[in-house]
Amino acid sequence: MKEYVLLSFLALCSAKSFPMKSKYMATNDIMLKDMEDDDDDDDNNALFPIKRESPTPPPFQMFPVCPFGCQCSLRVVxxxxxGLTSIPSNIPLDTRLIDLQNNKIKEIKENDLKGLSSLYALFLNNNKLSKIHPKAFQSLKKLRRLYLSHNQLIEIPSNLPKSLAELRIHDNKVKKVQKDAFKGMMSLHVLEMSANPLHNDGIEPGAFEGMVVYHVRIAEAKLTSIPKGLPSSLxxxxxxxxxxxxxxxxxxxxxxDLQRLGLGNNKIKEIENGSFASIPSIREIHLENNKLKKVPPGLPELKYLQVIFLHSNHVSKVxxxxxxxxxxxxxxxxxRGISLFGNPVKYWEVQPATFRCVLGRTSVHFGNFRK
Structure with missing residues (x-):
């Protein structure tokens, strides 16, 4: 009896396993059949059609292409x-952001960025860039942020994308800003050009014509006066x-329309009377670490001025x-902020009414003058 039950159980297991195996094999047959070229089907409805005249079938890519060594996710490369010495050649065409910071790239060639029409941001900080082809950016119709800081460029790249909202070219070797360098750039929010050996005569007349920009920073350069012809939109x-x-x-x-003016850490000795009358909307002025001997004239007429930094000058009287x-x-x-410390003014001689239009006593930073 036991032998009969055992034989019956084995027969039942064999009967159940056979259909499962047949189903698996049938599924494989269907996938293989779909990938083959069907000569009898004129519509060629296979899932992965392959033309017979092709010498070798194209590879099946389960995942999008990503440059070797890079990480790709959500259209970010x-x-x-x-340690790259050039821009990778197989960047997906739908990429929105490319981060190439901290490499050894020396040049951007004409076709390095070709076809990247969806690119929004390109980060090339801290490379060894000294040459950018005039047509390198011609495909980047939607580029909004371009970071070229900490490189070896000697001038502003030509034919920059008109769509840019932010351009950073800090800490390069730019000595010249050529005429029409930014022409047609009507939506530039930030232009960062600091830490370049740029003199006033290196800015050609008309260099900023035909553009709109709201924030310009040219600090740590070699300017001896405020540059002429900057955009009036500032x-x-x-x-x-x-x-x-x-x-x-x-x-x-x-x-x-100027609201913030930074002139700290210069050698300013005098501010001509009436100079600030042209900037009635100014909110913040930095004049610290200069050589001023008195408080600049015209401050009381600035109805919106909230911060004025005058510390570390030579002001002896207020x-x-x-x-x-x-x-x-x-x-x-x-x-809400007046700084006067680091000046040879006798703070105990300043009348209390001097600061009658200040938010509170903590808004005035006076201190003693110490040599």
Whole structure:
């Protein structure tokens, strides 16, 4: 009896396993059949059709192509810190961001970025770039952010994408900004050109014509005066750590919408009376670490001015009306920051009414003068 039950159980197991194996084999047969070329089917409806005249069938790519050593995800190609000497050649055409920072790339050739019409951001910081082909960016119709800082470029690349919103070319060897270098760039928010050996005469007349930009920074350069002909659209202008010796009446006359002005760490001795009248919307002025002997004239007329940095100058006297207007004229915004420390002014001689238009006593940074 036991032998009969055992034989029956084995027969039952064999009967169940056979259909499962047949089903698996049948599925494989269907996949293989779909990948083969069907001579009898004129419509060629196979899932992976292969033409018979092809010498070898094309490879089946389960995953998108990614340059060797890089990481690709969600249309982002990350190739930083790989020691690359050139831009990879097989970047997916639908890429939106390419990170090539911290490599050894010396040149961008004409076709290195060809076909990348969806590219939004290109990071090339900290390479050895000294040459960019004039047509290198011609395919990048949607590029918004281009970072070229910490390279060896000697001039602004030509034919930059008109779509750019942010261009950073900090710490290169730029000595010249050629005429029409930014022509047609009507939506540039940030232009960062600091830490370049750029003199005033290196900026050709018309270099900034035909463009709109809101934030310009040319710090740590070799400027001896505020550059002429910057775009009138400016909201922020930062020229810190230069060799500017003074501010003249015409220097700021174009920038009626200017809200932040950075002139700290220069050699400014004098600011011509009326210079600030051209910038009535100014909110913040940096004049620290200069050689001013008095508080600049015209501050009380700036109704929206909230921050003025004058520390580390040679100011020896502060008048009662140097910061606040008199009579019926009222400031729209109270000061929230006035710095006067590091000046030879006797703070105990300053009248309390001098800071009558300040938000609070903590907004004034005075301190003792120490040699």
């Amino acid at each position: 990350q190739c930083s810190d790989l 909201y922020e202008l930062h020229l810190d750590h230069n060799k500017i010796t003074g501010v003249e009446l015409e220097d700021l006359i174009r920038y009626k 008048g009662v009306n140097d910061f606040c207007s008199t009579g019926s004229r009222q400031k729209k915004s109270l000061y």
